Amino acid sequence: MPMKYSIIIVTYNRQKELVQCLESIRKSPTSHSFEVVVVFNGDRTNIERFSRIYKDYSFHFIHKTTPAAARNFGVTKVRGEYLFFLDDDCTLPPDYFSHLNFDNGWDVLGGPDQTTKSASVFQKLTGEVLSSPLCMGPTYKRHTKTDRYSSDSSERELILCNLWMKTSLFHAEGFKFNTDLFRNEENFLLKELKEKGKILHYSPKIYVYHLRKENLEKLGAAVIKSGECRVLNFVTLPNRKELIYFLPLVSFLSFLWLVFHPQSFLIFVFAIYALTVALYNAVVWKSFSFKYIFMHYFILGAYAIGLSKGLWKFGPIFYNNFKENRSFINESSSK
Structure with a gap:
């Protein structure tokens, strides 16, 4: 059976968070065939241990580089028809994959991130402020669950920690993350895809839990x-x-x-x-x-x-x- 999608996770020195992320994938049932590709960006210390525990997943090492370059590297290792970029400090709700629709004609699909249920008071406050248009402006939708599905989305709604793309955009058409960017590299790529006429969708039902920063610093x-x-x-x-x-x-x-x-x-x-x-x-x-x-x-x-x-x-x-x-x-x- 052809591989339906590939989950790409780039990680650096966050073992506990990575375990929680991978376990949430295990606990999210899906009817499609998929693979998980984890890229250790600059730290190979725990690759062997993770490989023993998660034998069905593949783990790769790249010398310390920008997250964009690490993701581009991960894309070269996949076999799936679709790519799912997931951050190592994110976890999936159990019904996440049940809300996916691969027949809507999208090239890019994304949803919001939400504060984890076990978050501290400070982290919950951060999540509330991130969902405020008075603070985040037009990008507040990245952190807000609404009832509105959009078939004409943009980087104002889409966020890299929860982002799906057709693999052909990378393998056949040559798109890639800009390696000069050391943060928010999806903004540039999404704008470029939009300019090239690609179809970007936003679905509030496919949300992930994202670990917020634990202090002001x-x-x-x-x-x-x-x-x-x-x-x-x-x-x-x-x-x-x-x-x-x-x-x-x-x-x-x-x-x-x-x-x-x-x-x-x-x-x-x-x-x-x-x-x-x-x-x-x-x-x-x-x-x-x-x-x-x-x-x-x-x-x-x-x-x-x-x-x-x-x-x-x-x-x-x-x-x-x-x-x-x-x-x-x-x-x-x-x-």
Whole structure:
């Protein structure tokens, strides 16, 4: 029987999380034939142990590289008709595979991630804020379960920890993850696929549980990296629509202005935002928490810092390209 799909997991030094991920796959029944391909990115210590425990799965080693390069490497090892990219700190609900439909004509299919049921108070708070449009803007749908199936999706809804693609996109058409990106590499690929006319679907029924960062330090570091990579994405494949992702930087600069000019009208702007967040918290989560408001400001501030770092590092590249082309649209370069 031909292999229906291949699950690709890239991991680095997260043994406990990987075990939970693999066990959740075992406990999720499916009628289709599939394989699991695990890529150890820079750490071969536990390959033999995992190979003994999970004899039906394949384990491969690659010298430390970007997650994008590790995923491209994993794609070369698969036999399935479809690819399922799953993060090593994610687990599947038992009925996950029962909600898949391979006959809808999609090239890419994805769903949201949800906070794990065993999450700490801080992790649950993080999950609530990630699902807030007042914090995440148009990408809040990546972390929100809704009833709306979309047959015209985009990177605003799709997330790499829970992403399906036709294998032929890689093997036959030559698409791949951009190895220059060290985070959020799916954003660039999804935009390119969309530009090439590929069909992207979003299904809220195929969700995964995603382990949230356990403290402010780790959360801030991850958000800063996301902001930095957003700039690199924009520099590599500019688009006017992407300018919306730079709004947190405007807010951050406004806050700095307010610090030195406390009489500014901006204090009313920030106060109105805080009240709006509090109202959203009361309506959606039926609660009120200063921590919820603080986390909105914290994530937006960290993202703005990442944007600033990205502009400092990659801004000159964009400026030179813009001078030459006088255009916000560059020819794709990841194929």
